[in-house]
Amino acid sequence: MRFPTYDDCQPAEGEAPDPQNVFQWALTTLPLAGDASFTVEPNIRPEWSQLFWDLGFRHHPDLQTKKIVAPFRGQQHTLNGAATIVGVDEPDSPPVLIQDPASLTAHEQAVQLERYRQLGMLPPANVGPEGASVFEGDLFDPLEHTVSAVNGYLLAPIPMSEKRRVMAAEMASKNPRQGILNNPKNRGI
Numbered sequence: 084m085r086f087p088t089y090d091d092c093q094p095a096e097g098e099a100p101d102p103q104n105v106f107q108w109a110l111t112t113l114p115l116a117g118d119a120s121f122t123v124e125p126n127i128r129p130e131w132s133q134l135f136w137d138l139g140f141r142h143h144p145d146l147q148t149k150k151i152v153a154p155f156r157g158q159q160h161t162l163n164g165a166a167t168i169v170g171v172d173e174p175d176s177p178p179v180l181i182q183d184p185a186s187l188t189a190h191e192q193a194v195q196l197e198r199y200r201q202l203g204m205l206p207p208a209n210v211g212p213e214g215a216s217v218f219e220g221d222l223f224d225p226l227e228h229t230v231s232a233v234n235g236y237l238l239a240p241i242p243m244s245e246k247r248r249v250m251a252a253e254m255a256s257k258n259p260r261q262g263i264l265n266n267p268k269n270r271g272i
Contacts (some may be wrong), residue, residue, distance in 0.1 A: 086153040086160055087111060087128075102136035103129035109142075111151055112166040122161055147171050155179065225253045230262040237269055248272045 085091075089105040094100045107128045114121065115121040154165035155176040184192055199205040223245070227234045233253065237246050250272050253263050263269065 119133035
């Protein structure tokens with residue numbers, strides 16, 4: 084649902100105008116009261132455009148004194164209330180460029196991520212989805228420890244995701260140890 088512009092609503096060279104499309108650019112933001120504007124829902128615009136066409140309305144660019152400027156920031160659709168009506172000779176705002184993170188160095192990417200964390204748009208670096216903490220340090224390899232050490236590790240206050248990872252590693256080994264897999268204290272992991 085992109086913001087319809089005059090150029091988007093005009094027919095291609097040599098084609099007849101589509102009455103349901105030709106006026107949609109003018110039906111995006113209409114003055115209502117004071118600084119408030121009325122946003123015409125996208126599913127209504129084709130019907131209104133057709134009505135204006137049927138009523139005999141036609142656009143005369145040489146008589147136009149105002150123009151609608153798409154939102155200068157944010158999502159480019161008609162539900163963004165930042166669209167404005169200005170004089171036809173007023174220059175358009177320069178487009179806001181969003182930098183491609185792939186064009187940044189690793190350090191610049193880290194700075195950007197930290198800034199998003201400060202703004203509350205990303206969780207802190209040591210927190211995973213839904214507030215779960217991320218396990219840091221060397222991963223515990225059950226194959227390098229005795230049955231007793233693995234069972235003891237699984238009783239420790241570690242995240243359930245880590246316990247499940249250890250159990251999965253044990254199950255995937257060539258010789259899964261029943262003393263770990265069948266231990267009643269490990270059920271439900």
